[in-house]
Amino acid sequence: MSSPEQPRVPSTGAVLAREPGWWRSAVVYQIYPRSFADSNGDGIGDIPGITAKVDYLASLGVDVVWLSPVYASPQDDNGYDISDYEDIDPTFGSLADLDALIAALHARGMKLVMDLVVNHTSDEHAWFQESRDPASPKRDWYWWRAAREGSEPGAEWAEPTNWASFFSGSAWQLDERSGEYYLHLFSRKQPDLNWENPEVRQAVYAMMNRWVDRGVDGFRMDVINLISKQPGLADGEAAPGRRFAPAFERFANGPRLEEFLQEMNAAVGLDARHLLTVGEMPGSTIELARRVTDPANAELNMVFTFEHVGLDAQPGGTKWDLAPLHLPVLKQNLASWQEGLAGVGWNSLYWDNHDQPRAVSRFGDDSAEFRVVSAKTLATVQHLHQGTPYVYQGEELGMTNTQFVDISSYRDIESVNYHAEAMSLGLEAETVMRSLAARSRDNARTPVQWDDTSHAGFTQGIPWLPVNPNYVYVNAAAAVADEDSTFHHLRRLIALRHELPVVVEGRFALLLPDHEQLWAFTRTLGEQVLLVVANCSSLPATVPAGALPDVTGARLLLSTHPGAASAELAPWESRVHLVG
Known part of the structure; x- marks a missing residue:
């Protein structure tokens, strides 16, 4: 594990020149490596597989590749549980493979953005393993708390607060070794870092600097608005009959968030080196996003907002509580962000990503009759708003949601945990499976459909997640060959952004x-x-x-x-x- 005191990695010459504000006219393509392209037949996508497809990306016209996590990880949450920020998981390749990918992208004028997951680490990270010792100098690098006053550790209701994890159950896990609980807003194997500790922040900034020196052109920052919690770690308000409370207001958008972002910007030179920065900020308001993306505040270039992808859920419910979506509500919501950030901040534009179901199935019509035209129209609307568009792998092909009918087909930890919890609460199995079919993150994670050969050309082995059966007619080879395809429509939209200042400004x-x-x-x-x-x-x-x-x-x-x-x-x- 690299330490904060290590010297920076010397430049390999792969660093690409970056002009101020270049990201305003750029289009970003997100790659979920596990599902993009497998080069060695083990059924899991990898970095060499991505490198082999760089010319495909160049032909689409995108400017940036955003790479979801490829760091060393036990893969409890498919790489968002990182055990070493400065090494590559063997599942995906090596540091040399990543250097080759950076060089291949830069040679074609494209840039690379890495995922930055620093609200939490894996419980197998060396930092956390050290922190398990109550006497360790790193004890305060994470959120450790004793059992609730008057309770014995491990007893029912003994958790320090009643906060619910995003992945179901309590957000606190008892560590038998030290007799205290640690906070994990996601999986129990993803303990939250304590950003109140300046040593944590300096270690993160040093790591980021080394990646930039290696040739990385920016960062997509995972749930970055959770790094500042509200003081006190008080209980949230649980719904009737529920033991745990979502308590989002207690651990998101805390009072030091912008201070931390400004400190990061200065320490890493995010603005000075013209890096692309986008913060995933669920629960952000327009006012907060405007401040965070105001260049005068030197924080981030843009944020990912979540209001528009929550409009098809029941008010006050979870993502699994489905509700019809009305077009006037959707377009007026996005217009409010356009107007709210105009002239000061900057919008990100997206329908799809690795955490969202496929847009053509969610917002469009994925029937055989209308799949292509609805995918084209959704892309047109998205790309011609003001902001930086994000294309998620397969979106350019009009890929659709999965067709899983049994819980055994699902791999996503959030989906599996939801199914178990919902069934234990007595929900009807048909209702639960309907919610999974519509909202599971596995919808976005089925392998990219490259052609109509076995396993859609994704792998010579057995894919880690089943390929969508419609790959025989929804695939890249067919789309590239058809000038009237979604692929070529998106390519033309990207070209318009590059050619016409009115599209950008x-x-x-x-x-x-x-x-x-x-x-x-x-x-x-x-x-x-x-x-x-x-x-x-x-x-x-x-x-x-x-x-x-x-x-x-x-x-x-x-x-x-x-x-x-x-x-x-x-x-x-x-x-x-x-x-x-």
Whole structure:
């Protein structure tokens, strides 16, 4: 394990020049390594597999690859439980393999962003193993607490607080060796670091500096707004009949969050070295995001917000409590973020990632008739808002949710734990499985579908997670060969961002906010107006007379239905016009 005192890794010459603000016009492609491409036949994706696909990424036109964790890990949460921040897990390859990937990307003008998971480590990290000794100097590197006053360790209700873990059950785990509990907001094998301790922060910054010196171009920061907890670690309010409370307000967006982010920025030179930084910040408000992304505050470039991916859940419920999604609510929510950050901060734009179900199944229509056009239209709407777009692997192919019908097929720890807890509470099995089918993170984690050969060309072995059976017609080889595919539509959208400043800098204005089918907006920069109109439904839609700017003489830049120009839009038809 590398220590904070080690000298920085000397530059290998792989560092790519970065201009100020380059990330504003960039498009990021997220890779979940375990499921991207397997080079050695063990059924698990790896870094050499990614390197072999770099030309594919270049042909799509993306500027940045964001790599989900490849660090040494026991893989309890598929790599988000890190046991060594400065080594590569043998499952994925070696440091030399990562250097080769960085070089291959940089040679093609693309950059690499690494996942930064520093709210917690693995319980097998050397730091945590040392901290288990109550006399260790690292005891305060984690959140250790005695049993609740008047309780014996291990007794029922003895946890220091009633906080619930995101992965079900208590957020506290008794360590028999030391007789105290440690905090884990996620798996019990993911103990939370104590960012109140300055030694923790300096160790993290030193590690980040060494990755930047190795050629990394930025960081996606996992649940970064959880690093500052509210003082006191007080109980939350549990729902009737529930032992544990979500208590999000007690451990998120604490009073020192922005102080820590500013300190990190200065210590690592995030702004000075023009690195891309995006913080995953569930529960962030527009006001907080505006402050965090205001360049004057020197914190982060952008944040991942979560409001729009919570609109199809029951109010006050969990992600598993499904509710219908109404288009006016979705588009007005995203418009509020556009307006709230305009002129000061910066938005991230995403539908999919490794924690979310597939967008075409969730927000679109994944039927054989409308899968392609709905995927194209969702991409059009996403990429033409103001902000930096994120494409998740397979999104460019219109990959869909899984088709698992039995809990034994699922691998995601969150899904497996939810199923066990829900069944123990007496929920109907059919309801539980319906929620898993719609929301499980495994939906995003099935292997990328490269072609129609065995296991979709992902591996020569047995894939760690079953391939979606629709790979025989939903795959990269077919999409690249078809000029009318989702792949080529997305490639054209990316090219528009690179070519037209109005796509990057244009002012956003939502039109027809209450329309149940149409999503329409403008982007304005000087005399140029970009008009986007999309029918986000599986039925035809008519544009109300006089509701949109006149497009007489305008250029039709992109359309899902070439040749269409009437006031009626076909199901999932989208058009992009440039006026001026």
